[in-house]
Amino acid sequence: MNFQQYPFPSQRMPVMACNGLVATSQPLAAQAGLQMLQNGGNAVDAAVAAAAVLTVLEPTSNGIGSDAFALVWDGVKLHGLNASGRAPQALNAVDVRAQGHTTFPREGWLPVTVPGAPAAWDDLNQRFGRLEMSRVLAPAIAYARDGFPVSPIVAEYWALAADRFLPLRDPAVSGWASTFAPGGQTPQAGQRWTSPGHAKTLQTLVDRGVRDFYEGEVAAKIIDFAAQTGGLLTAADLADHHNQWVEPIGVGYRGYEIWEIPPNGQGLTALIALALLEGFDLASFPHGSEESIHLQIEAMKLAFADAERYIADPDHAAVPVAGLLDPGYIASRRSLIGLEARWPEAGRPPEGGTVYLCAVDRDGLIVSYIQSNYQGFGSGVVVPDTGIALQNRGSCFSLEPGHPNEAAGGKRSYDTIIPAFLTRNHQPVGPFGVMGAFMQPQGQTQVVVGTVDYGLNPQAVLDAPRWRF
Template identity: 60%
Template sequence: MPAFPDFSSNHHPYMSRRSAVYARRGMVATSQPLAAQAGLQVLQAGGNAIDAAIAAAAALTVVEPTANGIGGDAFALVWHQGKLHGLNASGPAPQAMSAQQLRAAGHKEVPKYGALPVTVPGTPSAWAAMAQRFGRLPLSQSMAGAIALAQDGFPVSPVVAHAWQAAWNNFKREFKDPHFQSWFDTFGLDGRAPNAGDLWRSPGHAATLQAIAADNAESFYRGALAERTVAFIGAAGGHMALSDLADYQPQWVDPIGVNYRGYDVWEIPPNGHGMVALMALNLLKKYDFGERDTLQTYHRQIEAIKLAYADGLAHIAEPAHMKFSVEQLLSESYADERRKLIGERATLPVAGDPSRGGTVYLCTADAEGNMVSFIQSNYMGFGSGLVVPGTGISLHNRGNNFTLEEGHANELAGGKRPYHTIIPGFMTRDNQAVGPFGVMGGFMQPQGHVQMVMNTVDFGLNPQASLDAPRWEWEKGNKVSIEHSTAEHLFRGLAGLGHEVSWSGNQLGFGRGQIIWRNDAGVLCGGTEPRTDGCVAAW
């Protein structure tokens, strides 16, 4: 087996209007072309892959507000000088909140919208932490492109416009409280959602980005921006205090991984659910997969994901609250036990006992060998629906991922981070970087990671072909959604095995991915998502 994936092939078995992109000096892959260009400009101005990731991430809060924002969370995997580093910039619930409090108020679950699901935003802290530890440029330089896009305006891209319109229509139905008005004021254009090609600008967003860049996010957590944010959340019925923001710090963490056919696949440890992808790969690696588009391949992949999610949804939480350790859940002996449950027909697995054995994703690379896998999100598109007036700070709703079930590992508690769906991925071989990859999209993300790893390692697809290939998504029970581009015999075959399959025309429902691989000659090869406005900017 070669030391690195073979991406020299021009084999493109799936329909796409894109080709893989090759470069030597640098690469930025994002879901929106203007964000990719912002990252590339920073590389060409002397920045490294970390600076480029910050540039692209900040720009994405402007050009793709339908999926992320200043008031969201972020995770990163950073390959720097031969070592992989993890950053968890997800925020906790306000200290004054509790599951008991919400249950007493009659809630069966944490609401989707409004102030109650708003947890401490971690995204600005991620930019500052990455720049301080690994960056070459100040935030004022790496974020300049994003600030200009917000101040001067930009033409909205097609898929973003579609998502914007859907959110506008939904929020018009859902939002009656006057505290939601600032969302419409911020994201409206002449009383409507912008169409593709419309120029949209947000001076308040620009001013906030400028403030974050000027003081490395201090004002966001311990200054004037913090005061405005806390006052607004309080007025909207939330429990955020100034101390919740002031006390917050992102965490540098050790990535967790499993070996899959000689490649090490890495994820951020809990409270993120990247471990679901790793558990599924642990189950799948003992099978031989000769071809991708066969009934057996699809069936085993789906069953492995179901087993991994049964454990993930039951056990993943803040590490201090987990009943079983990462090591137990990723052990070979536990995988061997769980694999026995994969049979010839669809099953309804439950969590095991290992003690017996709306998001944006981007990736960057530079000529020095640095690479970044970065993801940030507001969740469910625009998040909570609350925007701090005049600031462009669209607040996320990550608290919705808590449970109010008493005694559950992921039960809401003050100062606790929720089960988190955003996950950056990274792959190495023999302690050398192969590269970053990711597939944004809520609970699709671990499923997308498994499919991208297998497309590369098992089926030899280059990054673009990997992303072009038809996808499936397990939803719940035996329900599986598959893309229309999937062969009909697979649809019928899965139904015959007991899977409740349905065709789906919602291309965004299958996630949006980016991949950059580097070979042993130092050549970069990138692929970008054909289901969205994706772009690979290369140098």
């Protein structure tokens, strides 16, 4: 890994430290994470604090109503947390098709699934954290209550969201305007923005415990609004939610190991692409060359073809993870990659809008964490006086009859958010992730290729131009 060469114009240098690091998309969120480390907390405390702050500072990408996934290295073992929520039990694909939909709607109550992010904060805090939740959520509460300057990129996406939501006449979406665009106006870059409802909800989670979101006062507000505006979500749907600790899945790549959360997340897509690419000598071509990029894109096409056909909730459909990563199957799929671009179909394997952040502390605890409302502000459903914008993750469901990812009550949809982790000889190299829905496995593949095949340092590999299929 070359720390002396900076091949891209940004000239940003890698950040190095001895006692801990926090990396996020927003400096104030990173500062909140570092504050936890300075106050005696660990990397998990830092990650949860940063994640909570980002729900306030970047509502265009995530919120209290988000899903989340995490990978945690505890010094010995890598742990996975799937904090994606299920569809309401009353959801039925037949009913959605009967309403005239051929693809799943993006706005309103139909795409809303149970948010898993609040429970993720609690699960991580309970299992690995050192600090009380009151201290961990304090920075987020302060920014929501006292305000923060809106960053230029967030202001831009906020205005785009207004173009999407303000014309809608769905009563379920009416709360978006009053909460995020009072008077029909969104905040300008640099404007101080406060979110009093958001602050109140976070304080309730501190005072009453995070389960209040699922079974208490906050849950009642969500369910009351659903009942008033035609939502399918019930008190039982919220109360039944519990996240899952899972075993990460991985592949070897030129002496390294890449780890992902297993389905229903799409991390498997990146693993398939990298398994395909291991059969090519990418380093024989210059970084960014058309030959290298062509091979990467063709591998990603094949990976997506299989992912879109097979990735689903494993509690409702058999997902052939081992078959899709089987060396023989990978070799047969690799043989489809030639000198010309092609549009592949799924094979038959043997049976068998987002924020990303990471943190590490002096003791070697490492967190790779991702959180999302899916598409900017999610469904547009905002529970009045709570700051809770509910995700639209359900729009990732298929309406194709019999598809493994077909919408159904109590089911988790195909999920695009994927934290990743790189090891060598099963010892940590570091966490990594990419924001941007279906760009995530594509970006992750490019990060691994840039790191392993071309020796780019972490800052350079993030600054490198990227292709997108």
